[in-house]
Amino acid sequence: MNIDLFATLIALLTFFGIAALMAISLNLEYGVAGIPNFGQALFVSIGAYTTGVTYTRLLPLLAGQEAINPCGATLAPALQLRSEIMRTMPAVGLGNFVLTLLIAAVIGGVVGYAVSYIILRLKQEWYLALVLLVGGETVRIFVRGYQPIVCANNGISGIAGPFAWVGNTQTASILFALLVLAFAGAAYWYSEKLARSPYGRLLKAVRENEQVARSLGKNVARIRAQVMLIGSAIAAISGVLFALNIGFVSTNDYVVTLTLDVWVMVVLGGLGNNRGALLGALLITLMDRATAITAIQLNRLGTDIEFNYFRYILFGVILLLMLRYRPRGLLPETRFTTPAHQYLARSQETGDARSP
Amino acid sequence: MTVTLLVDSLVRSVQVGSLYALMAIGLTLTMNVVRLPNFAHAEYITIGAYTALIVSLGVSSNPLLILGAAFLVTALVALGSHHAVFRPLEKHRTSTYTMLLASFAVGLILRYIVFLLADYFELFDRRIQIPLEVWYRSSVVILTNIFFWVVPTSIGLVIAFSLLLNRTPLGREMRALANNFDLARIIGIRVGRVVNLTWLLVGGLAGVAGALWGLYTSVNPLIGWFAILSVFAAAILGGLSSFPGTILGAYLVGLSENTLMQILNVTIGLDFSFKPAIPFIIIILVLLFRPQGFTEFLRSNRGLRR
Numbered sequence: 001m002n003i004d005l006f007a008t009l010i011a012l013l014t015f016f017g018i019a020a021l022m023a024i025s026l027n028l029e030y031g032v033a034g035i036p037n038f039g040q041a042l043f044v045s046i047g048a049y050t051t052g053v054t055y056t057r058l059l060p061l062l063a064g065q066e067a068i069n070p071c072g073a074t075l076a077p078a079l080q081l082r083s084e085i086m087r088t089m090p091a092v093g094l095g096n097f098v099l100t101l102l103i104a105a106v107i108g109g110v111v112g113y114a115v116s117y118i119i120l121r122l123k124q125e126w127y128l129a130l131v132l133l134v135g136g137e138t139v140r141i142f143v144r145g146y147q148p149i150v151c152a153n154n155g156i157s158g159i160a161g162p163f164a165w166v167g168n169t170q171t172a173s174i175l176f177a178l179l180v181l182a183f184a185g186a187a188y189w190y191s192e193k194l195a196r197s198p199y200g201r202l203l204k205a206v207r208e209n210e211q212v213a214r215s216l217g218k219n220v221a222r223i224r225a226q227v228m229l230i231g232s233a234i235a236a237i238s239g240v241l242f243a244l245n246i247g248f249v250s251t252n253d254y255v256v257t258l259t260l261d262v263w264v265m266v267v268l269g270g271l272g273n274n275r276g277a278l279l280g281a282l283l284i285t286l287m288d289r290a291t292a293i294t295a296i297q298l299n300r301l302g303t304d305i306e307f308n309y310f311r312y313i314l315f316g317v318i319l320l321l322m323l324r325y326r327p328r329g330l331l332p333e334t335r336f337t338t339p340a341h342q343y344l345a346r347s348q349e350t351g352d353a354r355s356p
Numbered sequence: 357m358t359v360t361l362l363v364d365s366l367v368r369s370v371q372v373g374s375l376y377a378l379m380a381i382g383l384t385l386t387m388n389v390v391r392l393p394n395f396a397h398a399e400y401i402t403i404g405a406y407t408a409l410i411v412s413l414g415v416s417s418n419p420l421l422i423l424g425a426a427f428l429v430t431a432l433v434a435l436g437s438h439h440a441v442f443r444p445l446e447k448h449r450t451s452t453y454t455m456l457l458a459s460f461a462v463g464l465i466l467r468y469i470v471f472l473l474a475d476y477f478e479l480f481d482r483r484i485q486i487p488l489e490v491w492y493r494s495s496v497v498i499l500t501n502i503f504f505w506v507v508p509t510s511i512g513l514v515i516a517f518s519l520l521l522n523r524t525p526l527g528r529e530m531r532a533l534a535n536n537f538d539l540a541r542i543i544g545i546r547v548g549r550v551v552n553l554t555w556l557l558v559g560g561l562a563g564v565a566g567a568l569w570g571l572y573t574s575v576n577p578l579i580g581w582f583a584i585l586s587v588f589a590a591a592i593l594g595g596l597s598s599f600p601g602t603i604l605g606a607y608l609v610g611l612s613e614n615t616l617m618q619i620l621n622v623t624i625g626l627d628f629s630f631k632p633a634i635p636f637i638i639i640i641l642v643l644l645f646r647p648q649g650f651t652e653f654l655r656s657n658r659g660l661r662r
Binding site for chain 1: 441444445448450452453454456457458460462463464465467468469472475476588592627629630632633636637639640643644647
């Protein structure tokens with residue numbers, strides 16, 4: 001029982017870390033810079049599909065072997081080959097992991113930059129929301145219909161985390177959880193630094209009033225595209241970790257409800273506040289697990305009602321209640337003072353503007 | 357053989373296009389009168405289809421009764437969602453994104469309530485109980501009573517709705533609201549009443565469209581969601597602000613989803629699993645290259661806005 005509880009905690013922490021990455025990325029885009037990214041599923045899926053491709057094509061090449069087509073008749077030998085490599089060759093496994101992250105971040109970032117740079121110059125801004133939402137579904141339909149990426153409908157299974165060579169499953173999952181949390185921590189630290197930098201203040205200025213920012217000579221479209229580049233890269237990284245965590249890449253996971261989950265996290269936690277994003281990610285992860293466990297328990301009692309649907313209804317209600325009664329979230333955005341402000345405040349106290 | 361396929365796909369294009377037109381004019385009206393890109397519109401379609409299914413299973417298989425019930429129930433759901441969610445949010449002067457998000461949330465809640473009920477009463481992928489009759493048969497095409505219900509009803513409703521908008525005092529007030537909300541209020545239009553009627557009409561039309569859509573295919577909790585992006589594609593093709601444009605856009609989307617898809621399938625062997633991507637590609641291409649839509653040459657295109 002104790003071991004079971006411990007494993008649950010590890011799984012929960014991993015899920016939390018991945019959710020936190022997604023929430024931080026959206027918070028940076030919408031909370032700080034005011035860009036309505038309704039394509040979170042698109043960027044997460046870019047990471048996941050990249051994982052599907054690199055773990056079936058790149059991994060054997062790195063190990064010095066011929067890649068086998070992972071779909072159809074050669075499915076079993078391909079699966080065996082990659083699990084063999086991941087189990088026995090730590091350097092290749094880790095190298096492939098790092099390369100996957102890099103490739104995913106680059107593709108995600110470039111797509112985010114390109115799409116938003118084109119669309120954000122249009123008058124009606126919610127077009128970007130629509131294009132990203134629609135883009136995610138389009139990519140999903142293509143990947144689902146086009147065999148070579150992740151075997152169309154079947155998906156790709158048997159993608160172990162970067163620590164499969166450890167041997168002990170529990171140690172591997174602990175190491176992976178720590179790695180995910182480290183990524184989440186790094187993303188938090190980075191976006192906190194970014195939001196408090198002069199550049200972050202520029203982003204908030206663009207969010208608050210685009211015309212003013214433009215009249216001060218700022219290239220609003222480019223600034224927003226830059227934020228999308230960073231945010232999408234983080235989302236793509238979270239997609240890689242997501243795929244590695246569940247060990248499976250399937251087009252069915254990256255649908256619009258995933259995007260909405262991330263939105264619920266950010267709106268619940270607090271727009272423009274990175275701690276809020278973390279809190280939202282934590283609460284939603286807990287709620288997600290809790291409703292899943294409750295649904296299983298209740299269905300075991302033999303009721304006819306499918307309790308899994310309540311999860312979506314609950315999330316919808318939370319979103320509406322937050323938008324209605326606490327639009328700024330549980331942890332609203334805080335004011336922060338720059339060194340220059342602090343200097344000014346001190347000098348006003350002493351009455352001399354020049355004294356430090 | 358090829359001719360049969362082509363004619364068959366054209367028949368489907370007309371059928372689907374008429375339904376998209378019926379769904380899209382409601383969406384265009386919401387976008388203009390209440391300024392909300394309403395994703396919950398998808399769920400009104402689903403609810404209309406389910407109302408039709410339940411009436412046909414439990415009450416009667418008279419198509420008029422079925423469509424009437426679908427109109428009524430969905431109109432009330434749409435009005436309810438306005439009063440419960442959208443109006444309180446509007447009062448707080450929230451941004452378009454907040455409203456968009458709220459419409460997603462409403463859609464999510466409605467969709468999964470439908471899922472729950474459909475699961476409990478075992479109503480997945482059921483067909484609306486109307487006896488199928490062949491009304492026209494030739495060497496290349498067979499037309500059933502469903503076709504003769506779907507197409508004239510849709511076209512008739514679209515025409516009736518356009519007349520309402522252009523020829524009646526209520527329509528004029530709606531257009532005034534779409535044009536300038538504050539000014540409409542100042543000159544004494546009872547804004548609340550007009551908005552309520554707009555929601556009833558929008559919901560009712562979506563419900564009828566859903567019921568007809570359910571006649572055409574089978575009913576499941578996702579039919580509205582699968583249709584909604586095609587409907588957005590139609591509205592965007594029409595420039596989001598005009599009825600003639602939206603209707604033209606709807607038929608274009610229907611045509612490309614069926615006839616164009618069929619042609620691509622025969623000529624270059626494109627698989628039918630790519631069909632759902634067509635409306636998405638239309639949306640992306642239009643927004644990238646011609647965000648004002650393709651129909652500004654239509655005389656009345658600027659009718660709803662400016």
